[in-house]
Amino acid sequence: xxxxxxxxxxxLPLVACFIAVAAGQEAPRAHPLSNLPPSGExxxxxxxxxxxxxxxxxxxxxxxxxxxRNDASEPYNISAIMGSLNNAADFRAxxxxxxQQVYFQVVAPGKELSVEYTFLPPKDLPPxxxxxxxxxxxxxxxxxxxxxxxxQTVTVLEKGQLIDWKLIxxxxxxxxxxxxxxxxxxxxxxxxxxxxxxxGKKQRKVEVSRADNDDEWxxxxxxxxxxxxxxxxxxKGSKKAQ
Ligand SMILES: *[C@@H]1O[C@H](CO)[C@@H](O)[C@H](O)[C@H]1NC(C)=O
Ligand SMILES: *[C@@H]1O[C@H](CO)[C@@H](O)[C@H](O)[C@H]1NC(C)=O
Ligand SMILES: *[C@@H]1O[C@H](CO)[C@@H](O)[C@H](O)[C@H]1NC(C)=O
Numbered sequence: 001x002x003x004x005x006x007x008x009x010x011x012l013p014l015v016a017c018f019i020a021v022a023a024g025q026e027a028p029r030a031h032p033l034s035n036l037p038p039s040g041e042x043x044x045x046x047x048x049x050x051x052x053x054x055x056x057x058x059x060x061x062x063x064x065x066x067x068x069r070n071d072a073s074e075p076y077n078i079s080a081i082m083g084s085l086n087n088a089a090d091f092r093a094x095x096x097x098x099x100q101q102v103y104f105q106v107v108a109p110g111k112e113l114s115v116e117y118t119f120l121p122p123k124d125l126p127p128x129x130x131x132x133x134x135x136x137x138x139x140x141x142x143x144x145x146x147x148x149x150x151x152q153t154v155t156v157l158e159k160g161q162l163i164d165w166k167l168i169x170x171x172x173x174x175x176x177x178x179x180x181x182x183x184x185x186x187x188x189x190x191x192x193x194x195x196x197x198x199x200g201k202k203q204r205k206v207e208v209s210r211a212d213n214d215d216e217w218x219x220x221x222x223x224x225x226x227x228x229x230x231x232x233x234x235x236k237g238s239k240k241a242q
Contacts, residue, residue, distance in 0.1 A: 031097070032137065033082055033084055033097065033135065036135060037143065037145050038145055038146070039146065040072060040076060040146075041070070041071040042068050042069060042070055042136075043068075043071055044066060044147060044149040045066075045067040046066045046067070046134075046149055046150055047065055048062055048063065048065075049065060050062065054152070054154045055155045055156075056121050056154055057121070057158070058123055058127065058156055058158055058159065059120070059121070059122070059124075060120075060121070061120045062121065063117075064118065064119070064134065064150070065114060065115075065116055066081065066115050066116070066136065067114045068112065068114070068136065069107075069110075069112045070107045070109050070111055070112075071109075072109055074109060074141060075106050075107065075108050075109065076139065077105070077106050077139040078103045078113065078115065079102060079137045079138055079139050079144070080101060080137045081100065081101050081136045081137070082100040082134075082137070083098040083119050083132060083133060083134040083150075084097045084133055085097075085130050086132070086133065087131065088130050088153045095125075099120075101118070117134065119132075119134070121156050125156055127155075128155075129154070129155050130155075130156055132151075132152065132153075132154050133148055134148065134151075135148045136149055
């Protein structure tokens with residue numbers, strides 16, 4: 001299998017050159033993507049298993065699965081896939097050409113084949129919308145053909161910009177722990193003598209103002225008259241309520 005990898009490595013520039021020659025008659029060195037060969041008779045379907053929402057992340061490889069069905073009456077030799085990253089508003093402004101991958105797999109008439117293509121949005125790509133075009137090149141008896149199977153706007157995000165559910169889960173656990181801790185402390189405080197004293201005093205104050213007279217020491221003080229008024233008000237209030 002190492003030899004097949006080597007063969008691919010050797011053929012890679014060769015194929016690019018072939019395609020370039022086939023594509024640009026006047027300028028043999030023209031990039032294959034700038035002058036695409038005509039389309040053959042294939043049907044394609046694709047998906048991005050790791051990025052089903054088409055929100056890619058700068059610096060993270062995007063795997064593409066491409067299904068090809070040969071609708072022609074002759075075999076096609078699937079040569080390579082190439083792609084580019086372009087301005088979403090102006091396709092002519094390209095930012096990046098994705099590395100080509102070669103296949104050299106023959107798909108017979110009426111048959112299907114699926115291949116994988118991986119491209120890498122550059123790590124320092126500013127987060128934005130971009131137009132990504134992916135093209136498959138294949139060879140028939142009369143020469144090269146191409147089909148652009150994906151040509152759509154995608155969103156490229158910065159790493160970490162995507163919702164990180166793992167992190168959110170950790171936050172939820174953290175908040176739950178803090179809440180549990182707070183509840184535990186509250187239970188201890190509730191039972192503590194200090195708290196009982198504080199709250200007990202408040203409750204007693206109301207009782208006292210109803211009973212009105214067992215605290216000799218407050219008689220005649222401003223607090224005493226305040227207490228009486230409050231008791232009266234409370235009495236009225238409860239009468240009204242009845
Ligand atoms: C990238 O592809 C475009 C065509 O889409 C071509 O004009 C350009 O020369 C290529 N750039 C490189 C560096 O290969
Ligand atoms: C497919 O194309 C490549 C490159 O042109 C060639 O080396 C290979 O033999 C072809 N495969 C078949 C089965 O014709
Ligand atoms: C991709 O689509 C744009 C329009 O959105 C078009 O101008 C461009 O030629 C297409 N590219 C390819 C390779 O089909």
